[in-house]
Amino acid sequence: MRHYLNINDLDDLKKTVQESIELKKNELEFSFLGKGKTICLLFFNNSLRTRLSTQKAAQNLGLNCIVMNFGSEGWELEFEDGVVMNQSKSEHVKEAAKVIAQYCDLVAIRAFASLTDKEKDKEEIVLENFKKYAGIPIVNMESATGHPLQALADAITMEEYKTTHKPKVVLSWAPHPKALPHAVANSFVEMMQLQDADFVITHPEGYELDPDITKNCKIEYNQKKAFENADFVYVKNWSSFKEYGEVMKSDSDWMLTADKMKLTNNGKFMHCLPVRRNVIVTDEVIDSENSIVIQQANNRTYSAQIVLKKILENL
Amino acid sequence: MRHYLNINDLDDLKKTVQESIELKKNELEFSFLGKGKTICLLFFNNSLRTRLSTQKAAQNLGLNCIVMNFGSEGWELEFEDGVVMNQSKSEHVKEAAKVIAQYCDLVAIRAFASLTDKEKDKEEIVLENFKKYAGIPIVNMESATGHPLQALADAITMEEYKTTHKPKVVLSWAPHPKALPHAVANSFVEMMQLQDADFVITHPEGYELDPDITKNCKIEYNQKKAFENADFVYVKNWSSFKEYGEVMKSDSDWMLTADKMKLTNNGKFMHCLPVRRNVIVTDEVIDSENSIVIQQANNRTYSAQIVLKKILENL
Amino acid sequence: MRHYLNINDLDDLKKTVQESIELKKNELEFSFLGKGKTICLLFFNNSLRTRLSTQKAAQNLGLNCIVMNFGSEGWELEFEDGVVMNQSKSEHVKEAAKVIAQYCDLVAIRAFASLTDKEKDKEEIVLENFKKYAGIPIVNMESATGHPLQALADAITMEEYKTTHKPKVVLSWAPHPKALPHAVANSFVEMMQLQDADFVITHPEGYELDPDITKNCKIEYNQKKAFENADFVYVKNWSSFKEYGEVMKSDSDWMLTADKMKLTNNGKFMHCLPVRRNVIVTDEVIDSENSIVIQQANNRTYSAQIVLKKILENL
Structure with missing residues (x-):
């Protein structure tokens, strides 16, 4: 599996469920797998379960884990193409995604629906832009239309x-x-x-x-x-x-x-x-x-x- | 010791002071003790010394350490029983405490006094509710009535x-x-x-x-x-x-x-x-x-x- | 090198550039160097690249890394000497710097220019005060007048x-x-x-x-x-x-x-x-x-x- 944006990205749900139940019995069995690798967790929205459980999962796999609250700690992102960026948004997702990919091996993202623009929400502009530009695996930690x-x-x-x-x-x-x-x-x-x-x-x-x-x-x-x-x-x-x-x-x-x-x-x-x-x-x-x-x-x-x-x- | 909510939770203060002075001479001596275990530090209030020193202490013991600013990163918590939760609070401490306990082995909490409601402050509603529901050890990083x-x-x-x-x-x-x-x-x-x-x-x-x-x-x-x-x-x-x-x-x-x-x-x-x-x-x-x-x-x-x-x- | 506040703190820029290019080929070669040591990254301002890349660099060197957003997570600092601190600032940099130095081996700081007071910006009051009082190495993660x-x-x-x-x-x-x-x-x-x-x-x-x-x-x-x-x-x-x-x-x-x-x-x-x-x-x-x-x-x-x-x- 390359990305996990949707439950259908799993080859075989039933098999994955069985594998998860096996993993649960010995959660540190694969702690060598992430060694020397880094995951970034990017939060555009609040989180409790996802924040803690994904960090825990990363640690169980031996991954370095960098957590960032994008909204309060980073720069406001532009997602539209061709815009003259003279308003509040100071960085384009094209650069942000490519840059983040320089520092980590995979990235997990939480970006909720706007609930105001159905088409943009359906387009999943945050996840899809990161997928398009980052060039590394993307994991959905709850997006506009899914929480796989x-x-x-x-x-x-x-x-x-x-x-x-x-x-x-x-x-x-x-x-x-x-x-x-x-x-x-x-x-x-x-x-x-x-x-x-x-x-x-x-x-x-x-x-x-x-x-x-x-x-x-x-x-x-x-x-x-x-x-x-x-x-x-x-x-x-x-x-x-x-x-x-x-x-x-x-x-x-x-x-x-x-x-x-x-x-x-x-x-x-x-x-x-x-x-x-x-x-x-x-x-x-x-x-x-x-x-x-x-x-x-x-x-x-x-x-x-x-x-x-x-x-x-x-x- | 199970919880550390109050200085009186120590069996023997004088002995603990001597042990601390010994530990200080070789602070990495017990770095095996926390291996494969996780502590969550939950901050409902700002912190400098407590934030840094508790992380340092956890690292010295080999613990994985997950830090969360509950106020800005999580959900507003309800502490009263039986309430119809149709106002601003979106999660009850019963769930929050039990859920956090799924992801870590112990939890340290900072939750200051309101200074408006003496009885609730004396009841230590944050710490006591986490203690009651989490089922894992709780450490007081400054509560309404104590900073042990x-x-x-x-x-x-x-x-x-x-x-x-x-x-x-x-x-x-x-x-x-x-x-x-x-x-x-x-x-x-x-x-x-x-x-x-x-x-x-x-x-x-x-x-x-x-x-x-x-x-x-x-x-x-x-x-x-x-x-x-x-x-x-x-x-x-x-x-x-x-x-x-x-x-x-x-x-x-x-x-x-x-x-x-x-x-x-x-x-x-x-x-x-x-x-x-x-x-x-x-x-x-x-x-x-x-x-x-x-x-x-x-x-x-x-x-x-x-x-x-x-x-x-x-x- | 003791501190890195300015590009001129490097003994030899050209040699350092060559060493960096060598390091890039095997970025985990010196992962033993930071073992048992801790770096604090203190952000007085937002950051994306600096935040992630400095954490990555610290991890590559085996350093424990504690990240703190000073503005939102800590206390407002006073930098002037002799002030009666009865306004909004609740901690003096003298204490903050010395205290932080108790918990880590080196500290990296981001503190932007005010752009309102040229003389204070030129004095680099944040970095210079931390340098003066902390007594541990200071790294500039973008200050009022430089981003080395x-x-x-x-x-x-x-x-x-x-x-x-x-x-x-x-x-x-x-x-x-x-x-x-x-x-x-x-x-x-x-x-x-x-x-x-x-x-x-x-x-x-x-x-x-x-x-x-x-x-x-x-x-x-x-x-x-x-x-x-x-x-x-x-x-x-x-x-x-x-x-x-x-x-x-x-x-x-x-x-x-x-x-x-x-x-x-x-x-x-x-x-x-x-x-x-x-x-x-x-x-x-x-x-x-x-x-x-x-x-x-x-x-x-x-x-x-x-x-x-x-x-x-x-x-």
Whole structure:
């Protein structure tokens, strides 16, 4: 593997999940692999899990790790071609990407969606420009339209907790006071399309995700009906895709409650975190034994580690 | 030792001071101890000495060290139970603490007092919640009510510079333009209660520290009288505890001057730093040979290192 | 070498350039040299290249590297002597410098010009105070009046790309919407004074650099005439030195264009980056084969590494 921008960059998701579970048993086994090599983690946005787990994964592989908060520590970047740069942006991504590539062997980037310009967000201007100009492997630490390290961690977690060969998995929208990106939901959907599962997406009408991503996934507008016999309930807010970036609904009808969980097949509760308690999900559900959000977060280390390992082996 | 939240978490202060002095002679002797282990340093507030010395201590022990400025790099945390999280706080400490514990073996935290809510400050909501939920050792890098790494460094420094078995030690309040927390003074008082010393606290009336901490320590409202024959003069500002967080006095009467130092027994001047020159203490005193503030700061490495060593040995 | 504050701190520039080119061939050859030693990188200003390349250089030498953004993570520093510190500044450089020196073996500092107080900028109050009080080696990562790590990287790059023993090198001013410091231009001029070259500085009248630095360098106010037969064209904006910090001209007359490059002897285009495209230089020039700005940036690692190596060998 050269880059990891999308879950589909993995040759074989199922095999990668198994390899991750093996790696987890002996996380320092490949600590020689990164020796003398350097990864840069570039954050254009805040981060807790991704920041810590990717550093941990890099350390487990023996990589030198340089962390940079691009927004506050570097220069504002221009991404358009041919611009007269006489405004606030003092460096073009062409130079920034090529320069960073002089100092490291691979680079991981977090750059959220604008939620104001759908086309530019779909073009993934930050990641794609770095990929185009840096000439070294790029890892997506959550971009405008995807969060494939999260989706891989989700896949590992479901593999560890599933009790049937073909579980029923529900991705449910939930309310949130602010406009959130589609990245986590998108990558989860793309990942589920590679799984043996009965997969259902449920959300209020008007909250359809990008149809280029959901393709022919089953959509059920009745949340309770969707939850029937579910083995995994993955809850996540996202803003409208059609009315791009708008929050059209924020009352608590769609919050995940214990009553709704009773409709499931003793289902597991999943969320990528951070999660707003009693907005997205009640305390009762997230504090229950069926909540596996911490185990999910733990697998972020191993999803990052297997991805970095595959890239290092191919350098 | 499991956690280090308070100087009283040490089994035996005097023995720990001796061990620190031994460690200082060969600071890389235990560089194998942290191998393959990771410490997270979480800063909710600014830091110079603590930031650098704790990183140095971790490196001396061979620990991987991940530093995070929680305020600017992570998510705003909720600490209350049962809250509907529909305001600015996007993650609950329950998740944050448990998640961070997935990526590291121990965590050190700096979280200053609010100085607005005495009860919450006394409850130490940040540290206690991390302790409750993280399930891994927690180290206090200055909390609402204590700074035990500083107090241990102070104890090491006094041991190195004392010329008599039972020195006279004075903790003196000094003026400052802004409201400062009680943490340094509190931990110094708690540490002195474990020492063979003639210990006196001096401050203007109304500046009494928390009586739950000072207990039956001798308080002398006449600063000059307190200084008579002192071997160590530890100067520090704090805001009012009674009128919580208020600055009731800021004129220079209580500033430490060379004239006042003449009352001492060739006493040593101590301060935790940062110090405002010619407000807390005159240039003449801090620049004199009797000033040991830099040596104190140097011992921050060894107080952190002995604490981390004891925790690592017990992991 | 003890400190590296100025390009003239190098014993022998030409020899150092050759050593850097050797080091580049086997950058991990001296990875034993920094073992058990720590460098602090202190940033009072933003940085991309310097931040990453100096960390990379430190890692290549086996140094522990602690990075601190002094402005946002530490305390505001006082640099004046004898001040009553009752305003916003909470720590004096005397303490800060001495304290930092307790935790590391060498310190590198970035502290830009104020561009408001010419005398203080010329005094280099940040670097000189750290040098005076820290008592450990200080490395300049761009100060008020110089950027000698950049100038050394420039010298390495010119050595690699020159096709004649005594090339013609032109330093040309170019327009920029904001007031920029003189540091890069100053160090480039000082470095060129140590080279075998036909060196010309060109800029609009009123943009003369500090005559204490340019000394008897050739100045040509006609940019096109200056470019005739040039082997290297180094473009850089700076604000006025006479009318200190003022921007007196920002139209595009002095922008570097392909037409102007045609006047050169197939000259190479150089710039320290970040560069504003189509303000300082047209896309056509910076994207041409004669542009060596990325190679220049790459040499930042080796200029930092040879400097740190020389300091470590002398510790």
